[in-house]
Amino acid sequence: MRTRSRRSLIAGAIISAVLAASLLSSGRVALGSSALNQRTHAHAHAAAMQHVFFILNWLPNVEFAGVWVAQRFGWFKQAGIDMKFESWSPAVHPETDVVSRGGNSFGFQSGAAIAIAAAQKVPIVALYTDTQKSVFGLTVLNKSGINKITDLRGKRIGYQSHEIYVPETMLSFAGLKPSDYKLVPVGFDISGLTAGQVDAWLTFQTNEPIALNMQGIGNHSFRAADYGFNFYDDVLLTTRSLVQKNPALVATVTKLVARGFKYAHSHPILAANLTVNNYFHASTAGPGITAAQNLRQQILELQKFKQFSADKKGRYTGLMKASVWKASINTLFKYGEIKRKPSVTAIFTNTFNPYVNGNYH
Template identity: 30%
Template sequence: MPARPFTGPSLSRRTFLRGTAAGALGIAAAGTLAACGSGESGAESDTLRVAFGWILNTEFGGYYVAEDKGYYAEEGLTVEFQGGGPNAPTPMQAVAAGSADIGIAAGAPDLYTAIGQGNDFVALGAQFQVSPAGLLSLSARPIRTPRELASARILGQEGMQTTLDAVLVGAGLDPAYDFTPVGFDPSPLVEGQGDCYTCFVTNQPITLEQQYGLRRGDGYEVVTFADLGSAQYADVVFVDRTALAENRDRLVRFMRATMRGWDDYLADPHAAAALAVDKYGVDLGLEMAQQTRQAELQVPLIESPSGLFAMDVTAMEGPMWQALASGGYENLPAPASFVDLGVLAEARSPR
């Protein structure tokens, strides 16, 4: 299965596109999958349009479970899912234009950038407690620390250099690596063209497992950028500030149903993968084996001792903010100014 685009410091989602025929099909079909809601239940005023940052694959499985099991309907909501992709508006564009009520920003840096450009967005929670972005290497020459990374031969997508620099500068090291731009297939790593490959830890490792028979710890190694000291949230739920004030009750109901869906996803990720393949992404050419494995790999990145969709403003103002600053971001908004965890708290409270 082709790679999912990486979102990290200074790298737009649109610079890391899918590189196979199945990926091209997904890109072409994404716009035709804009309305996958809960049918006719709920009044028109209780319809919520959700814009995702990528096509409707397993990445968003908890939302599918919530819709498929009727959790949104039980809250009096009709939810429309808008698939994304490189030829679709970003969630930030969709929410700003009013074509979506809720956006799922692929990475917190995307949201920082949009707010820094004058958009008045509010973050409600983060699906991924640890961003799936990271580095893939072979067990024969593992790259698992900033020091090992500093002088490595790195294979990656053009634009990744600032992310790598942020890791190294944050670790007090001088970037002395050799960077070679490559596509979205990790084959060059297997062929020995480099020491490591920038990846999504929920994607390219699957290619090594399914196409090359490698296993983690016995063939390949993988670390997130959080493991290397540059943590960020990903798939951040956000809305326009005015919409939050006007529709708070609907958003509380949405988050309550959504968390029920993700609870079920964590209990049975395989069922969520089947929904992606057979229902919500049925026209995308998704492969069941790949989507099932992706669903499994996402679980530890979503789980949190603080609860689903948790965000730590203190951490965002500290090491997360510093990582973005080291990566070259400017006009960074203060997290306390755009993170509102009140909706999440209300959604968690007994009714």
């Protein structure tokens, strides 16, 4: 009996083991199906995501804080957008690269470059601007004795060759003739100013003057916007083809970028930290730049942007005016940068801007 019982127990154990194995096997199949379903769902979700590509006209710093805020806060993902970007290099030209790349491509570029491309019949359209006033300016050292723009008479002015129309416009507005000063082609390294090679330097007011201040070098600037230079900078653009084929995507991207910049300008310290921690490390900023220095400069730059990005009511709407685009085009035509004037109404649109109807919340 014991043996039988033993055998019965063994048999029962074997049967139980077989049943357990069967159940476990079934369980594995079920688990496998679940995992497969999850993977299938993930692939389907990935396939449903719309891939959007941004082409930048500078390094990935706070100049594009609106994009970084939208990305890190998950707004793109929530909208079904997978965002990638390409940083600036000498070979990158957003105003033409968006067309050659095609697809869901967006870019950031100056209003001047956009107008020049449009004059050459490049099929692009401006959607939003982070600046209501140009951030260009002519910077001089405090020790130079140059206290007003007309003091630049007889002086050497450093400028980037592709932006000659900026100092020419400013100085003409101030009543100076080309024979009254000497334009000197320079690069982006402002050490030529501190070394005395030139007396003034064409700068981005949100960049080089801040760097000089951080080095303890006293300086002041004449803002281009105060001297007849009416241009937008940091303009979001895309192709006419995408506007026609997928206006819903264009509207979504424009909305998220606008929302991101509004948040960044309202929270510059947070947005600057987010930028340097994820996109613009000290190693990207330049050799010898510490993390603390990089963060400090990015905070100061984003705070400086406020005076250029806010409208007269202190809002960050990104809305554009035909009168500004017309003035920009006329300036480029006057100084020979374009041979034909593109249509003002064709070069930009506020249609996709979420604040176009005054709904600013």
